[in-house]
Amino acid sequence: MYRNSGDRPGVVLAAAAVAQFVVALDMAVVNVALPAIRTALDFAPLDLSWVVHVYALTFGGFLLLGGRGCDLYGRRRMFVLGLAVFAVCSLAGGLAQEPWQLIAARAGQGVGAAAAAPAALAMLTTTFTEGPRRVRALGVWSAVNAAGGALGVLAGGVLTEYAGWRWTMLINLPIVAIALALVLAGVPAGEPSERRERLDALGAVLATAGVGLLVLGVVRTDTLGWGSPVTWATLAAAAVLLAAFVLAEAKVAAPLLRLGLLRSRWVAGANVLVFLAAAGQFAAFYFVSLYMQQVLGMGAAATGVAFLPFSLGLVAGTVVATRVTASRTPRTALVPGALLAAAGLAWFALISPGGSFLADVLGPSLVTSVGAGLVLAPVAAAATTGVAPREAGMASGLMNSSRQLGGSIGLAALATVAAHRTGTSADPAALNDGYAWGLAVAAAVFVLAAVVAIGVLPRRRAFTPAKQSPQSPLAENQLEGTPS
Template identity: 85%
Template sequence: MYRNSRGRPGVVLAAAAVAQFVVALDMSVVNVALPAIRTALGFAPLDLSWVVHVYALTFGGFLLLGGRSCDLYGRRRMFVLGLSVFGLCSLVGGLAQEPWQLIAARAGQGLGAAAVAPAALAMLTTTFTEGPRRVRALGVWSAVNAAGGALGVLAGGLLTEYASWRWVMLINLPIVAAALAFIPAGVSAGASPEPARRERLDALGAVLATGGVGLLVLGVVRTDTLGWGSPTTWATLAAAAVLLGSFVFAEARVAAAPLLRLGLLRSRWVGGANVLVFLAAAGQFAAFYFVSLYMQQVLGMGAAATGTAFLPFCLGLVVGTVVATRVTASRTPRVALVPGALLAAAGLAWFALISADGSFVADVLGPSLVTSFGTGLVLAPVAAAATTGVAPGEAGMAGGLMNSSRQLGGCIGLAALATIAARHSGATATPAALNDGYALGLAIAAALYALAAVAAIGVLPRRRTATSVPRSTDPAENQLEGTPS
């Protein structure tokens, strides 16, 4: 039997939102500070990118393990543990004196985030039942998540320019403390199984999944230095494919507590939402990257000005999320997902019209508002879709899966489109050449979002059903899944 997972709903939402904000913030807050970090710590040029890459590597690699651990050992326990690790590593990174110390701290941050992200989502889905209340809660969570990524650029620019690069790490400490402060005020332990029924963690699946996803992310992020044609790149990706194939083979034969129950993917809601998340993240991460570079490298804007320029994007996200929450409160998530993805694709296509002699008002402001509003329409409904019909005992699994899809989509999309853009720009890094490369990357990002809309139309059901997720054939597992939260 699973213990009751319901805490005080408002406190659960606050804790999950604040925690997700800091996890998303650290995906982008360091980027603007990289030149200052290189000067202060003496990074070699080829090593500097690992300050960003190692966070993505550990975060993406351990998400499935973190998600399943939430189900087996308690969501609150993993939430607190992940936040504590994240905060401690932020402190270590802020005090780093050598390059390896900062890289190790960033790796630890990613590990902590891999426990926090699925735990936060699982706390929400087990606290708020399917329907309007869950949609509203996921709307707040999604808006804060997206705002964290967007505001990271602003915070990184302001802190680097007016304080010190160290504050891009130390700023996490008060945010982590705020999230932890909500825990004793009403967040319950979560649906951790009673000792008599607690299953053992799928160790083989954990090794195969973590190794496979980690190698996949590693192979992709290193293409910025090695290139896609490098034998090392293809050997790494081949090894990742072997491990992930072995993971699927092993999970199909795990009788109890698999790391990822493959039947979960047969749900049109869960499977379709994860395909949509992967494609949307591939377009969104790349677009964020290109627009930031366009403003700095082509328009000549400074770090702080570039960060400030993302404020309209944050506004559009919030408005889009509010509208999506109201539209889908009593309807299927598909109602907002399809127009949202199409609108985001249209905004990115508008972005692709950027010019080398453009301006923020003419080339960035309008597309930012359209793209962000469309993205806001997608964020909350896709989280609701990815958890529709999921049993309380698998909420962490579903959360880890959705976050993994987002991370992998973002990493692969960004690496592939950045390579395409760089080759199109050529060796001459003139503003006109860079502009052409960024425009091509943004056009492809628009196409990816259009594909996400096609996936929503073709895969997601038109109506929500209570039994969307196929059940396991194991009687004991079915008993756990049928236990109310």
């Protein structure tokens, strides 16, 4: 059964999957092109990292606002608006002639993605009812999301080497055009909130500023370090703003994030788990890519091709997870998936300076990617279990925020751990030692994710219908494991 008979479920799924693919692709596709971008636009060395950081900053900062906008103004409307902004900024980035133009374009891409990504997930959770149909839909969405991130490295290397760095931006245009055509054909307009609630302006400002400063403080540790007074001041300001956000949300009638949503063990547990999984996965991409280029001496295009087995493993893992969880709880796949990913990363930690792709990369890539794939699809289902349709955007924005924050904070923290082991040496043996240590810590992060899945997520998916509170326009779902 489908919730909205006006939707064409297959087209909705295709549109959401294509949109998520391009958002995930853009997280990685530019990384390999950074040396070419620096030469072409004459970037200062310390400014170049902002091509990556500013996308993470605006994407992470605006996700909660984008998710709530879906509930208030309509998922289709936010989806189209977000993708349109993303496309215009991709074109501007591809045509940039000055460093500031490219950085501004990347910031705009992040804002557009922050509107489109929660809308894509919310469209799926409101089109497909809980159960096997939703699990299968989220399995496809998760597989495409994973493939976008992994193939971004391949696309970035091939495009930079054979077509030029500008195509790492321009490649987004035809993909966005396909997503827009699909959603305009398959999703009816006019589904904003019937209650005409006002946007929580104070919450939007506090959340966007707080999350933005948190991401800013973390990503700048690559140049300032964790002990810098600027880093500590930025993180302290973020903590104050986020604490104020929590206090404000407890008092407003129609909050940006209803705190009662986090009383669900499914929602809370899934968001912690996706934070940890993203930290481990982003770090694995980072360290393995650097190992292949800086230790094994592989070129950008060859490194991209070497990630193909990782992409295939992610897809295979999500297919298996979808079948396993179609009739069982998401916990069934999350626990073994996190442990398998941990085992793969522990195997990765055995890399050596005199190694090779076949000996040191292929086997661990397959094990890690299948394990990560087993996590990706069920965690999306868990994060939306029992969530009312009118709060689908809120839950989707929260999960995407957790994923983005996990990736940003985890990567920065693990990169620092690796750098401490490497020291100031640029010798391949020293670099190998640092990357291996970073991968070992990433394995421990996935073990912690498995512990969260075991200890927090309920064993059963059952929940009782929500009861409408006369004091609040929003019903609060009483899920299993949720205090009443």
